[in-house]
Amino acid sequence: MERIDVLKTYKIFIGGKFPRTESGRYFHVKNDTGELLANMCLSSRKDFRNAVVAARKVQKSWESASALNKGQVLYRIAEMLEGRKSQFMDELMMSGSSKIAAKKEVEQSIDRLIYYAGWSDKFQQIFSSVNPVASSHFNFSVPQAMGVVSVIAPNKFSLLGLVSVVAPVIVGGNTCIVLSSEENPMVSISFAEVLNTSDVPHGVVNILTGKRKELISHFASHKDVNAIIYCGHNNKELNEIEKLSVENLKRVKIYKRKNWGDQKNQSPYFIERSQEIKTIWHPTEV
Amino acid sequence: MSFPDLLKIPKIDKLGVQEIVNRFCKRSIKTSAKKHGLHLALSMIDLTTLEGKDTTDKVRRLCYKASHLHNSLQGLPNVAAVCVYPTLVRVAKKELEGTKINVASVATAFPSGQSTLDVKLSDTKFAVNEGADEVDMVISRGKFLAGEYNFVYDEIAAVKEACGKAHLKVILETGELDTLDNVRKASDIAIYAGADFIKTSTGKISPAATMPVTFVMLNAIKDYYKKTGIKIGMKPAGGISTAKIALQYLVMLNETLGYDWMNKDLFRFGASSLANDVLMQLQKQESGYYQSLDYFSKD
Amino acid sequence: MSKLNLSKTWNYAAATESTNHILLKEKYDLFINGEFVKSNSKKYFDTINPATDEVIAKISEANKKDIDLAVKSAKIAFRRWSKLKAKERGKYIFRIARMIQERAKEFAVIESMDGGKPIRESRDVDIPLAANHFFYYAGWADKLEYAFPNKTPKPLGVAGQIIPWNFPLLMAAWKIAPAIACGNTVVLKPAETTSLTALKLAEIIQESGLPKGVVNIVTGAGNTGAEIVNHPDIDKIAFTGSTNVGKLIQKSISGTKKKSTLELGGKGANIIFEDAAIDQAVEGIVNAIFFNQGHVCCAGSRLFVQESVANIVIEKLKDRMSSLIVGNPLDKNTDIGAINSKEQLATINKYIKIGQEEGGEIYQSKCSISKKGNWCPPTLFLNVSQSHTIVQEEIFGPVLAIQTFRTIDEVIEKANNTPFGLSAGVWTEKGSKIFKLTQELNAGVVWANTYNKFDPTSPFGGFKESGFGREGGLHGLKAYLKFE
Structure with missing residues (x-):
């Protein structure tokens, strides 16, 4: 008798744990031929709320971890992903990628993590300044993490897109809540498993699966979220995000890029987008 | 009297002091306020001569000037005191008999203070015996900078005792103290050791009195007053040569310690050429014409 | 504590800036x-x-x-x-x-x-x-x-x-x-x-x-x-x-x-530690809240004073306030001018009233004020806490809310406990404390041992x-x- 495969239960990722959605709801993910791939959690606003709590709780300590340490954590994620390359390729292929495309996407994701790992202790030097004020003061400006960032990840490039957006956010000391690709969410939860076996502190990255339609308004309106990153082209969604973000003047960052494989889609400016600039004055006379 | 708690002496931020001093300097003092301020300034002057070449004659002339500032102006106050070396106290005292002008004497191995306590005490006693109403002593800056604060304190306390009824002004020689933090520390030590006045400078070291230094000393006086209710006097000396600068000091005094300090019992200017500039300004206010120094006696 | 007599006995005469040289159209x-x-x-x-x-x-x-x-x-x-x-x-x-x-x-x-x-x-x-x-x-x-x-x-x-x-x-x-x-x-x-x-x-x-x-x-x-x-x-x-x-x-x-x-807007926290240069810190408080009649988005309108020095700081602040000159903006000696408009004066007065109604202890320096024009004397509120309206909302006037604190963590938490994040001030002579605070305060501009300084080369924003x-x-x- 043929062996029966063990199917994987995909849950969501909050505060370093893998709970089921508190709503108990799910949605089907099917491949091109209509075959059921998985039942994914249909996350609710309460899941999002819990994720924000987890992200907020760890934000200060993550931000104050040394830059070197943050870089090593990102590097560790890349190492773990490298080790599970074939699993991720399989998952991408299940949801329609060719083998070549899947391989390229996973490898690019690993390389992108390493790219940002290297920036962890360098971007500050690019975006800081010593300002030659006319009075007898030492004056300098430095970037500082915005805090908690909500991320609507790209629908296409479900792994590379997510990595490309999340890596620069966390390397800058932010924590985040990600809504994964709605079309291909499975890989995002497998990526959560990678995060969980790397040295990423619990709560730094939280990943939800579900419907943009249901969740965008909460991602945009929550008052304990400092910034929102939106990847996509839907003007209605964008409009809603911009309107709701006004409530607490959440910073809104929009990525309309289509091809996350392009090398142009990595730069320290991605890190800068979730940084505030703080300026400090001190007298120099003794 | 007790030794001050050095740990509780407030720190000084120099730029902050400079900023507020700039604000005092930008006050615009006109018309009646100016006249009032100039009269006050005159009444606070310690007319000073502290030269190696000073003679009996020079001191006599200075004393005459002190009591006859400028004949053509009515209602002028006298200066507060004439300040001389101990050997010339008797001369000054005699010349000023019948006036309310005090005689102040420098003492304690002025200006360096580099001598033994015995010499300093006998110097002081000599000046007092000669009739000095006020004694201007110098602190041992070398000891202060070496951190021997107790030595400095004890010396001041001993001189104070030697002064008897004479008022003691303690010269910190701030131009040698390096930082405003030191100025504040030295002020507190002098005040707690029994100074009636604290004074910036001997006039022999540059910089002499400055507004920032004086401001720090005024704040030491203020804190002591708030704590004990005792009013200590202040004497900036050296470098205050114009009426304009004197008015800036008075503005600072007015806004830091208030009107109670605005009299010769609690504030003095140690100066030699200030009087004539103040007189010129007063004459200008009176006549409306700008003046020449040729019309004001120099002694 | 013995009181100073800072009433303006030596009154500086009027020193009004001339308006002859200006050209204005009707x-x-x-x-x-x-x-x-x-x-x-x-x-x-x-x-x-x-x-x-x-x-x-x-x-x-x-x-x-x-x-x-x-x-x-x-x-x-x-x-x-x-x-x-x-x-x-x-x-x-x-x-x-x-x-x-x-x-x-x-x-x-x-x-x-x-x-x-x-x-x-x-x-x-x-x-x-x-x-x-x-x-x-x-x-x-x-x-x-x-x-x-x-x-x-x-x-x-x-x-x-x-x-x-x-x-x-x-x-x-x-x-x-x-x-x-x-x-x-x-x-x-x-x-x-x-x-x-x-x-x-x-x-x-x-x-x-x-x-x-x-x-x-x-x-x-x-x-x-x-x-x-x-x-x-x-x-x-x-x-x-x-x-x-x-x-x-x-x-x-x-x-x-x-x-x-x-x-x-802003509701800047100005934090005075016990090891600050106290006299300059007091001046810093004055610059932080009374500069431009408090019409400053980055004004230090919430003062936090460490408990051990609170009495002396407040006493000195009151002294300093009584030597501030409120009056004709064109007088070169004026420290505090007129409130910009009737509407703004009404807003400020509304907050002063709320402050009193909510139990705040008010102190205003004495100043003689012209009947014409819009004026507000420098104002302090004591006995207020983070939950008072005047501590939470931007007043945009010369009104300072004073609180005390004991520990560094406590003051950081309170300073950041606001929806605003424009500015903050820190006063201490200890370098490591300055860097700790400047790192932790969520504000776009942090002034350490100074306040309300601006320069074209210095980025400003919240x-x-x-x-x-x-x-x-x-x-x-x-x-x-x-x-x-």
Whole structure:
């Protein structure tokens, strides 16, 4: 008798744990031929709320971890992903990628993590300044993490897109809540498993699966979220995000890029987008 | 009297002091306020001569000037005191008999203070015996900078005792103290050791009195007053040569310690050429014409 | 504690700055496409001296049609201005800086007459900083590619700029200088109570030969501002003002391609540790809250004093307040001038009333105040906590709420416990404490052992509900460039 495969239960990722959605709801993910791939959690606003709590709780300590340490954590994620390359390729292929495309996407994701790992202790030097004020003061400006960032990840490039957006956010000391690709969410939860076996502190990255339609308004309106990153082209969604973000003047960052494989889609400016600039004055006379 | 708690002496931020001093300097003092301020300034002057070449004659002339500032102006106050070396106290005292002008004497191995306590005490006693109403002593800056604060304190306390009824002004020689933090520390030590006045400078070291230094000393006086209710006097000396600068000091005094300090019992200017500039300004206010120094006696 | 007698026994006589040399017209029209033109609304409103209630001049009210003309002229001007050689662009801006310096005194007097701020401040702070701001950004015009490695900066187009009444000329400079240095053109609206120096700046711009339409200055109130915000040909909105209006603007441009920067309200924490240079810290408290009558978005309006020095700090603060001179803004000795408008005075008084009703202990310094004009004595509130209205909301007046604290963690938590995040002050002589605090405080500007300092090279702007974007310095360029 043929062996029966063990199917994987995909849950969501909050505060370093893998709970089921508190709503108990799910949605089907099917491949091109209509075959059921998985039942994914249909996350609710309460899941999002819990994720924000987890992200907020760890934000200060993550931000104050040394830059070197943050870089090593990102590097560790890349190492773990490298080790599970074939699993991720399989998952991408299940949801329609060719083998070549899947391989390229996973490898690019690993390389992108390493790219940002290297920036962890360098971007500050690019975006800081010593300002030659006319009075007898030492004056300098430095970037500082915005805090908690909500991320609507790209629908296409479900792994590379997510990595490309999340890596620069966390390397800058932010924590985040990600809504994964709605079309291909499975890989995002497998990526959560990678995060969980790397040295990423619990709560730094939280990943939800579900419907943009249901969740965008909460991602945009929550008052304990400092910034929102939106990847996509839907003007209605964008409009809603911009309107709701006004409530607490959440910073809104929009990525309309289509091809996350392009090398142009990595730069320290991605890190800068979730940084505030703080300026400090001190007298120099003794 | 007790030794001050050095740990509780407030720190000084120099730029902050400079900023507020700039604000005092930008006050615009006109018309009646100016006249009032100039009269006050005159009444606070310690007319000073502290030269190696000073003679009996020079001191006599200075004393005459002190009591006859400028004949053509009515209602002028006298200066507060004439300040001389101990050997010339008797001369000054005699010349000023019948006036309310005090005689102040420098003492304690002025200006360096580099001598033994015995010499300093006998110097002081000599000046007092000669009739000095006020004694201007110098602190041992070398000891202060070496951190021997107790030595400095004890010396001041001993001189104070030697002064008897004479008022003691303690010269910190701030131009040698390096930082405003030191100025504040030295002020507190002098005040707690029994100074009636604290004074910036001997006039022999540059910089002499400055507004920032004086401001720090005024704040030491203020804190002591708030704590004990005792009013200590202040004497900036050296470098205050114009009426304009004197008015800036008075503005600072007015806004830091208030009107109670605005009299010769609690504030003095140690100066030699200030009087004539103040007189010129007063004459200008009176006549409306700008003046020449040729019309004001120099002694 | 023994009391000082700081009542003003030696009264400085009046030292009023002369107004003979200033040139003011009875009526001011709109500055559109390099010319002063009458408004289509045909309406004028009065601009009033808040110290005397006298009308200084009449100001034109721009309507929708006027704004359309202004934006169109800016749009047409953009084509040539953005293509002009960058170094030539810079030279025009240098020229404007110099012309402001030449006429500095006139500007200072008008600023004080129109806005109520002490001449000492307009003369020593507002006007020189405005000139310096133009001078600073003029130099950037031909160096932009060095500011953003691996990027090609391009101007945005037409910037609509709306500025407040607290630093009228300075805010105009903060807005116009970087915008035109980056190759944009501008439609700027000053606040309705303080239009005069912006209109005088328009005269300078006209005299400077700056190409027509590069800077347009239109006057009016909120409706006029809304016409700018909603005009379809505006590419960028730069706004400085209240958080409420900032949010309205941000809502109304959401879903459009307009970019924005917002400099909004604040409730700055000014923190005094027991090891601070106490006398300078007291002066710092005064600068933080009474500078410009407290009409400062980054004012240090929440004071936190460590418990062990609270009594002495408050005592000294009261002493210092009694030597502050409140009165005629044109008197060179005035420390605190007139409240900018009747409306603002009513707002401040409303908060003072709320403060008392909620149980705060009020202290106001004694000052003799003229019957005409808008005045508010320097005010302290003691016995208040984070939950008091006057601790939470921006008052924009000379009103300070004082709290005490014991530990570093406690004060950091309280200082950050606000939706605002513009500014903070820290006073301690211990270096590591300064760096701990400057790292942890969520504020765009942190002044350590100083307060309310500004410089063209120094980026300024807020976290959280205090807005976004920076003005000043290299970082201030980004608000006026795109990188595609």
